[in-house]
Amino acid sequence: MEEHSTTNIAALQAELEELRHQLWEAQETIDAIRTGQIDAIVVNGENGHELYTLKTADYSYRVFIEKMTEGAVSLNYEGVILYCNSQFASLLNMPISKVIGMAFQDFVPEGSKRHLRRLFENSWSKDCKEEVLLRTCDLEIPVLLSLTALEFNENMALSIIVTDLTAQKRTQQELERKNAQLARMNHELGLSNHDLQQFASVASHDLQEPLRKIQMFSNLLKEHNKKILSSESKRFLDKIVNSAKRMKALILDILSYSRLSAANNIFEEVDLNDIVKDLLEDFELIIQEKDAEIRVGELPQIEANRGQIRQVFQNMVSNALKFSKPDQVPVIEISSTYLGEKSFNAPPQPEGPYCLIRIKDNGIGFDQKYENHIFALFERLHSKDSYEGSGIGLSITKKIIEKHDGLVQAWGISGEGAEFLLLLPVSQEKNKHHVSTQEDLIGRG
Structure with missing residues (x-):
C-alpha cells in the first residue's frame, strides 16, 4: 500500500513539472512576441497544428x-x-x-x-x-x-x-467636343430657323400678291371673253384659278407651320368648350350643308396657347367634315378624359395632370398602316382632285401638340371612319420659362 502511494506522488510530481515547463514556454513565447523576437507561433487546435503570424490579421x-x-x-x-x-x-x-x-x-x-x-x-x-x-x-x-x-x-x-484618369479625361474631352459640335449645330439651326422665318415673311407678303393678280386677271379674262372663249379655254382658265387658289392655301399653311418653330410661346388658361363652340359657329354653313351632327362632351380647361389649340381643333373638325362619306350623314364626336400619366394606356384619374381628347368621325377613314404618313409634311392619302387641301394640316396639328408637351395618335379603318387622340398636360409647368410677352403668332392668323 505504501509502495502504491509513493508511485502516485511521483506521477503527480512529474505531471506538475511538465505543467511548469509548458507554462514557462508559454511565458517565453508571450515575451518573445511582445518584444518582437518572433512573428509566428504554432498552435495545436482541433484541425491540427496551425501557424499564426503577426501579419495574419492584415x-x-x-x-x-x-x-x-x-x-x-x-x-x-x-x-x-x-x-x-x-x-x-x-x-x-x-x-x-x-x-x-x-x-x-x-x-x-x-x-x-x-x-x-x-x-x-x-x-x-x-x-x-x-x-x-x-x-x-x-x-x-x-x-x-x-x-x-x-x-x-x-x-x-x-x-x-x-x-x-486617362479614360475619364478622354471621355471628358469627347464630351467637350460633342458639346462644341452641338453648340455649332444649334447655331446653324438658329440661322436656319431665321432663314425660315424670312422665307415665311416673303411667302406671306411678296408671293401672295402675284397670286392674287393671277386669280384676278384670270377671272377678268374669263368674264370679258366668255362669249368667244371655247369650252376648252374656259376649262383651262378654271384650272389656272384653282391652281392659284391651292397655291395660296399652301403658302398660308407653310407660313403657319414655320411660325411654330419659334422658341417662345404664350400659355394661358383656355376653356376648350369655348374653343369648340366658336369653331362650330365658324363651320355653321358647311355643317348645315352636310347636315352634320356634332356631339361634344364636357371638355377640360387647360394651360395652352389659345391660337394654336384653336387651330388644332379647326384642323380636326375640318378634316372630319371634309372626309365624310357622300351617302351618309357625318357624325363627329368630341370627348375627353383625365389621365394620371402621359400615356394613352394610362387609367382614367379624375382631375389628373393629363387630359385625353378624342375626336371621332364616321367618314371615309384610312388604312391603319398609314398612321405615320398622315402626320408627315405634305403627305396626302387622297388625290387633290378628290379632296382639297395642302397636306400640311395634320403636320401642323402634330407640331402644336408636341410644343405643348403632348402626344397625338390616329386610328382608322378604311371606309369606317377615323379617331384622333390628343394627349395634353393640364398645366404647362415645363414651358413656363418661355417669355410671356412673345406675340401669339398662330393666334393672330
Whole structure:
C-alpha cells in the first residue's frame, strides 16, 4: 500500500513539472512576441497544428491592396517609395523592385515637382486630393492622388491611392467636343430657323400678291371673253384659278407651320368648350350643308396657347367634315378624359395632370398602316382632285401638340371612319420659362 502511494506522488510530481515547463514556454513565447523576437507561433487546435503570424490579421487587407484597380504607394518623409502595389508599377510600366526606393517626384514632370512637394507637406497634417501628371516612358498620365498620413512599422508614412484618369479625361474631352459640335449645330439651326422665318415673311407678303393678280386677271379674262372663249379655254382658265387658289392655301399653311418653330410661346388658361363652340359657329354653313351632327362632351380647361389649340381643333373638325362619306350623314364626336400619366394606356384619374381628347368621325377613314404618313409634311392619302387641301394640316396639328408637351395618335379603318387622340398636360409647368410677352403668332392668323 505504501509502495502504491509513493508511485502516485511521483506521477503527480512529474505531471506538475511538465505543467511548469509548458507554462514557462508559454511565458517565453508571450515575451518573445511582445518584444518582437518572433512573428509566428504554432498552435495545436482541433484541425491540427496551425501557424499564426503577426501579419495574419492584415493579410486580407494586403490582398485587397494588391487586387485593387488603383495604384497604392507608401512614402517616407523624404518622399521615397517604401511600398507600392503591382497596379502602380504597371501604371509606370516598371517592375516593383525598381520602383521601390525611388523618389515619387522622379515620376512627375519637372515643372510639377515644387507643387508636389507642397502637396506632400500639407498631406502630413490633413488628407489631401490633387490631380497631377505621372511621366513614364515619354508619356504623361493624368492621375488623382488621394493622400493620407498613416503609421507604418512604428513610423509615420504617407499613404497614396493613385487613380488613373486617362479614360475619364478622354471621355471628358469627347464630351467637350460633342458639346462644341452641338453648340455649332444649334447655331446653324438658329440661322436656319431665321432663314425660315424670312422665307415665311416673303411667302406671306411678296408671293401672295402675284397670286392674287393671277386669280384676278384670270377671272377678268374669263368674264370679258366668255362669249368667244371655247369650252376648252374656259376649262383651262378654271384650272389656272384653282391652281392659284391651292397655291395660296399652301403658302398660308407653310407660313403657319414655320411660325411654330419659334422658341417662345404664350400659355394661358383656355376653356376648350369655348374653343369648340366658336369653331362650330365658324363651320355653321358647311355643317348645315352636310347636315352634320356634332356631339361634344364636357371638355377640360387647360394651360395652352389659345391660337394654336384653336387651330388644332379647326384642323380636326375640318378634316372630319371634309372626309365624310357622300351617302351618309357625318357624325363627329368630341370627348375627353383625365389621365394620371402621359400615356394613352394610362387609367382614367379624375382631375389628373393629363387630359385625353378624342375626336371621332364616321367618314371615309384610312388604312391603319398609314398612321405615320398622315402626320408627315405634305403627305396626302387622297388625290387633290378628290379632296382639297395642302397636306400640311395634320403636320401642323402634330407640331402644336408636341410644343405643348403632348402626344397625338390616329386610328382608322378604311371606309369606317377615323379617331384622333390628343394627349395634353393640364398645366404647362415645363414651358413656363418661355417669355410671356412673345406675340401669339398662330393666334393672330
